[in-house]
Amino acid sequence: MKLKKSMFVVPMSLMLLMPTAALADDHGDHSEHAESGMEMGTATPAAELRITLDTALTEHAFLAIEAMRKGVDGAEDFDQAAAALTANSDDIAAAVSSVYGEENGAAFLEIWNSHIGYFVDYVTATAEEDQEGIDQALAQLEEYKVEQAAFFATATEDRLPAAALEEGLQMHIDMLLMTFDAYAEGDFETAYTHEREAIMHMSGFAEQLSVAIADQFPDQFEGTNPDTPAVDLRAQLNYVFTEHAGLAAMAMQDGADGAESFDQAAGALTANADDLSAAVASVYGEEAGAQFAETWNSHIGYFVDYVVATGEGDTEGQEAAKAELDGYIVEQAAFLDTATEGRTPAPALEEGLTAHVDQLLTAFDSYVAGDYDTAYNSIRDAWAHMTMPAAGLSAAITDQFPEQFGHEMPAEMPNTGMGGAADENGFPIGYLIALLFVMVGGSAIAVRKFASDNK
Template sequence: MKLRKSYLAIPLSITLLASAGGAVSAHNLEPAQPSVETPASDLRSALGHLLSEHAYLAAEAMRKGAEGAKDFDAAANALNDNTTDLTAAIESVYGKEAAEQFNQMWTNHIGFFVDYVKASGSNNQAAKEEALNKLDNYRSDFSKFLEIATGERLESSSLADGLQMHVNQLVGAFDSYVQGDYEKAYQYERESIHHMYLVAKGLSSAISDQFPEKFHETMAVTPAADLRAHLDHLLTEHAGLAVTAMQNGIDGSEDFEASANALAANTKDLAAAISSVYGDEAGQQFEGMWSEHIGFFVEYVKASGANDEAKKEEALKNLDGYRAEFSKFLETATDGRLKSDALADGLQMHVNQLVGSFDSFAAGDYEKAYDQAREAYAHMLNPAKGLSGSIVDQFPEKFANKMPAEMPTTGMGGTAEKDMSAEMLLAGLFAAAGVTSIAIRRRMNQN
């Protein structure tokens, strides 16, 4: 596969290096007021973005390989670009030599997945087993690499368990797809995306503990950082699944319904997050508007398939109307902390990225389609940071830092089993928030 320029590598390196630079001062310590914007939280978000995108692109590339799809090379190239960005992240923390080691091992493990796909296509059971054996050896080598790199803050045995889960999820998604169990395939894919956010939690916690002065003595695992990561996960996943469903729609793929169901399940999870903060009625309003905007994308896909320019324009017009309504909803819900004008601009970017990726795909420009898909995935980190920051500012007492100071030893998942989860934090907010969905609706009507 040809070497391609990775457009995210430089910005990510700058982000991590900026977090790692500067002298420590009193105002750089963990803030008295909880915040989603700290150097360690930024690190966690950046790693969560790239690691989860790896899982998403790997699942997509394996599926495209099984189909013999025309866009397989472009999907594989996007996965390679993601590896370049991850390598840049490692280099910005641990240096060039460590980055080269990382890149070699990470690239090899992607190759072993490709070997598995090829062996499945030729019904070569021995070759499939060989690929799995190589992935098993990779688990051991890569776990030792991370244990050493983090000064044994992450334990190789726990890391290996986390890596096995990663292998099981991607292989499970691929096997289910080949067997025609599309619902199960997308369930595995969603699990793999979520799992990589836990990997980012453990790795960012270890790095920020290893270099406290470089991350201004802030922690990657706090209630506020958990909330940001939770919204990072769901919103980036929305973008990825929307791209997949739109591609499947224009292709008439057999797994279109399953991909649409996965997207709908993501919507349910997002609505549950909103409900737990602002109440059930607000959650229902959110789900109605969010589902409607997905429907407008579906209408655009259908109109494109029918070469109906008028219907395409109508779908875009409907998306424009959604932007205004949804922006007003969020401004009201956050008591003006999020501004509707800025929100509308961000939503237009979201629309442009998804429509642009789809149009490029439909036109056969697959490289551009995947570049735009990656932009759409990355862009959703912005609303996640804005919304989580507004919620924490609204209810600071609910996000006071009560996390343990000692390092996790559970490996790639961090302290996921012991920590208060973002879902639990959100669930506790509703009882004491003092902001009801009825009040939100009233304020919206008054505006």
């Protein structure tokens, strides 16, 4: 495969992800760190690249699983779920094109879309109990893995070795298939556990790909590094916040449908909330973490109240839930404003939280009304929107605790293909990173067993 080099053009998505001045307030009076510009260590050109890739690749895993789930259920909104997945693919291809040129972006898209088609074939064959069709889909996914790995290895000039990429892509494939198989068998707890692992795994790939690209084009990224403690913090928050939006939207759909998987969908959302609360506790202490958990979990409860009221045709109950959500917005904004010592101003936070609530309610109302196009557009908007609190909060924390984020990670190129690097700076955020990636060890064992069983 011969790739054509082109001038790097910063994609529009990068500009859209830049934190606003209101959300990540300039606190030059707080520390020498702020005066030196170090507070922007979470928003360097390389950081924006990593976050753009993180947002799109994790969303791919989420949407792929949801589309497969809708497919096996024969759901009315399957076409719209699949269209959302296609739109996500276009976003990823646009990012590739912005670095490697339109021709290579088109080549990437053709390869990438092929594996989505093979997943659809697997779903169809499973629904029809067609073992030959299942085996054929698995064989095609095997071919895809090799071709996709070769593309990225060539594109990055072997900064990401093909063999390591193949291993990582196999994990991605196996995680999605394990999730789908568990769901199809009615093992919803396992399905949602694997779904979260699959989303997290793609966050690791975003890290590795951004490191390779930034190393390959240092001038375009002003010599900045996407793999520093500060950027790690933003990426971890980005992964958990965006996942919250997706899991909340699908749990609300399950609630409206009276789906058997509702309890497990809600359980995944609760586990995500626990991760966020642990992150807050790792920075601000256990008492603050508990307070955050109480406030954050309250808004999940109010969404459930809205779902229940909608199902019962209880307009008064819907309005009561909305009023509770309005109260939550003020309380959550005040908490974060206080915790960050004004670095995330309450008015800006209230505006952002209002958008978050409105997006999820619009997605749900549209789903119930059968307007699936609007529903999935709103889900994607909600996913993208949550990159902003991740950007603002990470900028605030790194400014608030500058001594913990002043050292870059080792510059050595990764050789794991789709994994992550360890943080050794001793800051409590190491607990967050360990927390978010602790499942990788167990999931890797399960993936290897799954792959062995399907050979």
